[in-house]
Amino acid sequence: MAATVREVAQLAGVSPSTVSRVFTAPDQVQEATRKRVTDAAQQLGYRPDPAARTLRSGRTESLGLVVPDIANPFFPPIVKAMQARARNHGYTLLVADCDEREADELETIDAIVKKVDGLMLWASTLSDGRLRELAAEIPLVLVNRHVEGIPELRISLTPGISQAAEHLRALGHTSCVFVNCSRPEHLRGKSIRETFDAQGLSVVELGPYDPRFETGLHAATLAVANGATAILAHNDLVAIGVLHQLARSGVDVPGQISVIGVDDTLLAAMSIPALTTIRISPQAVATQAADLIVETINGSAPGRPAEVGSRLIPRASTGPAPHRA
Known part of the structure; x- marks a missing residue:
């Protein structure tokens, strides 16, 4: 049976609320206490519940990426590199394919938008107006698509x-x-x-x-x-x-x-x-795109488009x- 918060708290000599703070707001816990809790969690095999963390923090710790065609061999190396970059930022990456059709792209976005903290759309087929509406709902980055006022990554050929x-x-x-x-x-x-x-x-x-x-x-x-x-x-x-x-x-x-x-x-x-x-x-694209969406989530995105050359x-x-x- 999985270890509980109370068991971790007892082993670490802290309260259950302190254990919760270590995994949801670690900056609020002193380093020595934080180490005791993480050591106890590792010893007991405790894993925090992602769903519970999301409810408490309002964050999913996930990023979304919608590409035109995942079968195109151009995209898998980018996805792999972007997963690694996202992990460095503390996020997981959700990837979806819209098959370059507007209806599929809208359906895909509706399915994942509430499951991610930020969204990246590659060569989006949506209208400028719809993209502006979406950017008002969730931190948004466009790749190879320009809409004034929305953070953008350009691939310059x-x-x-x-x-x-x-x-x-x-x-x-x-x-x-x-x-x-x-x-x-x-x-x-x-x-x-x-x-x-x-x-x-x-x-x-x-x-x-x-x-x-x-x-x-x-x-x-x-x-x-x-x-x-x-x-x-x-x-x-x-x-x-x-x-x-x-x-x-x-x-x-x-x-x-x-x-x-x-x-x-x-x-x-x-x-x-x-x-x-x-x-x-692929590495340059993945790094720039992942960094840009995290900056957008944090409200620190640059005013000019990021760019990758060729x-x-x-x-x-x-x-x-x-x-x-």
């Missing part, structure tokens, strides 16, 4: 895209395709067109599509028909679909066409050929344009 454009230009490419899976408000397509134009690279944009493996299968055929010698995909998952379809069609990569992804997931290094990609550090990781899927081979 600008450095990585610039390096990708320079890389392709140096290899002699002039005709490129961008497989776009972004919603209009993200403006990823516009950023890529402007950056590639500055390097003298023409870009045909395909989409927007869903950011899935099947999209790459479809887009690869269209890119070849457009006469492109390079393809930049929305993410690694789409890029792997492109590689798969090109191989099935007998198109040599990178001999006839070069392919670049975004994210630098495990898939990128394992693909054949290994995928050139724009790296976004960089190109060249691998075997890019090579000289065919006319320079």
Whole structure:
């Protein structure tokens, strides 16, 4: 049978209320007394009841994270790193998937909002007005979504895209395709067109599509028909679909066409050929997002968005344009 508060109190030589304070408000208990209580609790195998702690403190000691697609290999390393960072702050992490649908996102938020002290939404599909209402109900952080007045973590692809454009230009490419899976408000397509134009690279944009493996299968055929010698995909998952379809069609990569992804997931290094990609550090994203939501909960969030950068990781899927081979 589990040990009780009274048993811990008797062993430690303190009152039951002191034991409760050690686990709910440790700063209110002297260090020597606190140590006696925690030693006694460890000896007896006592564990405080999380539900009771929540009722007393009004805090759940949990953070919520809603991502678009947990099946995307980009997210698991971020979730793992964010769990570790949350634990450092004294929180557990609850993760949910909304499958990039507004109705599912609303349902998911309703299900977890009362179970967490703060909420992080990744590329939210909700309207600005709904997000402002939500931010008035609970500490809220947006990742890759801007709404004035709500703390935000931006993932900047600008450095990585610039390096990708320079890389392709140096290899002699002039005709490129961008497989776009972004919603209009993200403006990823516009950023890529402007950056590639500055390097003298023409870009045909395909989409927007869903950011899935099947999209790459479809887009690869269209890119070849457009006469492109390079393809930049929305993410690694789409890029792997492109590689798969090109191989099935007998198109040599990178001999006839070069392919670049975004994210630098495990898939990128394992693909054949290994995928050139724009790296976004999961550890940096996890650290910044977890720190930002804790600061928001504590009322100390900075007034400007936090930002994580990116960089190109060249691998075997890019090579000289065919006319320079």
